[in-house]
Amino acid sequence: MKTEIKLLGAAIFAATVAGGCAGFNNGPAGPKVISLWTTTSTPDGAQFTQADRLARPAVNEVFATVAGNHHEINDLAIPTDDHLNLTADIEGFLTSPCGRSPETRAVIKAVLVPDVLKFDVNSKDAAAYLGVETGGATGGKFGGRKLEDDVIDISLGIIFGNTISALGLAPDDGAEIPTLLSDHVDASGKHFSATFPYIGRPN
Amino acid sequence: MKAKKTILFAAALALIGTPVVIMHTSRASDHADTPAIAANPGTDITDVYAFPSPENANNIVLIMNVHPLIGPGAGGSVSFDPNVLYQFKLDTNGDYVEDKVIQVKFSGTGSGQTFKVSGPIKPSMTGARSVFETPVAGTGTLNTTFTSGGMKVFCGPREDSFFFDLEQFFTIFPDRATPINGVAVSDPNVPKSTTWRAAGSAVDFLSNGGYNVLSIVVEIPRAKLAN
Numbered sequence: 419m420k421t422e423i424k425l426l427g428a429a430i431f432a433a434t435v436a437g438g439c440a441g442f443n444n445g446p447a448g449p450k451v452i453s454l455w456t457t458t459s460t461p462d463g464a465q466f467t468q469a470d471r472l473a474r475p476a477v478n479e480v481f482a483t484v485a486g487n488h489h490e491i492n493d494l495a496i497p498t499d500d501h502l503n504l505t506a507d508i509e510g511f512l513t514s515p516c517g518r519s520p521e522t523r524a525v526i527k528a529v530l531v532p533d534v535l536k537f538d539v540n541s542k543d544a545a546a547y548l549g550v551e552t553g554g555a556t557g558g559k560f561g562g563r564k565l566e567d568d569v570i571d572i573s574l575g576i577i578f579g580n581t582i583s584a585l586g587l588a589p590d591d592g593a594e595i596p597t598l599l600s601d602h603v604d605a606s607g608k609h610f611s612a613t614f615p616y617i618g619r620p621n
Numbered sequence: 622m623k624a625k626k627t628i629l630f631a632a633a634l635a636l637i638g639t640p641v642v643i644m645h646t647s648r649a650s651d652h653a654d655t656p657a658i659a660a661n662p663g664t665d666i667t668d669v670y671a672f673p674s675p676e677n678a679n680n681i682v683l684i685m686n687v688h689p690l691i692g693p694g695a696g697g698s699v700s701f702d703p704n705v706l707y708q709f710k711l712d713t714n715g716d717y718v719e720d721k722v723i724q725v726k727f728s729g730t731g732s733g734q735t736f737k738v739s740g741p742i743k744p745s746m747t748g749a750r751s752v753f754e755t756p757v758a759g760t761g762t763l764n765t766t767f768t769s770g771g772m773k774v775f776c777g778p779r780e781d782s783f784f785f786d787l788e789q790f791f792t793i794f795p796d797r798a799t800p801i802n803g804v805a806v807s808d809p810n811v812p813k814s815t816t817w818r819a820a821g822s823a824v825d826f827l828s829n830g831g832y833n834v835l836s837i838v839v840e841i842p843r844a845k846l847a848n
Binding site: 461466468495497514534539540561562597603604605607616 | 661663664665666667668669670671672674675678681682683684685686687691696697704705706707708709710711712713716717718746749751752753773775778779780782783786789793794796797799800805806807809810811812815816817818820822823824825827828829831832833836838840843846847
């Protein structure tokens with residue numbers, strides 16, 4: 419019973435932090451979470467039909483197998499569909515190979531579904547990938563994603579590491595795989611700029 | 622990184638260079654999981670960013686990168702797909718349905734390519750189907766910063782901003798390379814290696830190859846998104 423309550427609490431906390439406060443605004447300076455995703459669409463008569471969709475990095479790419487066409491299903495889906503296919507993809511991957519506990523799986527699903535990039539448009543704090551979802555634990559409460567963010571290592575910490583238990587969102591399930599926590603690649607090869615448009619000139 | 626990026630996979634697998642990979646690379650085009658996107662890299666979104674402007678604390682920067690693996694020196698010869706509608710979709714009330722969109726639509730090809738920007742505007746359709754919304758906020762040209770209503774837009778080739786040891790990722794999960802090498806993996810989520818490469822051996826595939834993407838960069842006042 420205690421475990422269930424804790425699980426429920428963690429899931430609710432994560433879901434609230436992740437999205438429930440999106441429409442909640444304490445005033446002009448209060449938090450205002452906006453969810454962003456991008457699409458490309460191709461002509462279909464006078465309209466356009468979605469061909470690709472992307473928000474958070476390394477979600478569909480890591481969790482969804484090519485086998486069974488799971489990538490494409492998620493590419494063509496809209497965020498309100500993510501509780502179907504994407505949730506199943508994440509649940510399956512976290513169960514095996516990851517061996518995560520039900521509590522940890524519930525929190526990760528609550529954080530990553532639906533697949534949108536969240537940012538607090540009123541926050542003057544630093545941008546940091548998953549910063550909204552983790553209350554700033556990844557480096558800043560603005561959230562979103564900045565060019566320098568090592569999104570792969572952040573993701574690896576959540577998927578294979580103890581990021582979730584360290585945040586107190588679920589008990590430590592002992593499933594950490596230390597050899598998978600960093601790809602050991604950083605942004606040192608990039609030429610980001612402090613001036614618009616911020617991404618380096620083409621090579 | 623999009624696992625379906627056929628071109629990216631081909632180059633990565635060629636670099637990995639194992640006999641098995643080389644043997645299967647030529648079968649790639651027969652086995653792409655999304656042939657339409659493989660044939661139209663202009664639809665392939667590689668990365669999305671959102672961060673406060675380093676130049677103006679009242680502004681937010683939104684970036685979408687598309688068209689992976691433009692080689693070094695080739696940026697000037699690749700332009701956006703004029704058939705494709707590029708969109709940033711924004712949910713402002715927490716129901717995960719877009720309340721505002723910023724759309725970009727290109728005309729022509731090559732370095733003289735022009736584009737129209739629409740938004741931020743409440744879309745007349747939501748979901749997987751869209752129309753190009755009017756009125757158009759303004760018209761710009763590739764590689765030239767365009768300003769309208771406080772919104773600043775840049776479209777053009779840039780250095781690929783993503784960094785990742787893609788080759789080792791494919792070693793760990795070869796299923797993710799299936800679209801290019803044609804090798805179906807019956808146990809797609811069983812890791813074939815249990816470790817990343819060490820710090821001295823890991824390679825950022827994209828920087829190492831000097832690869833570029835096409836970027837759409839929008840800088841917009843916070844107030845235009847918050848309200």
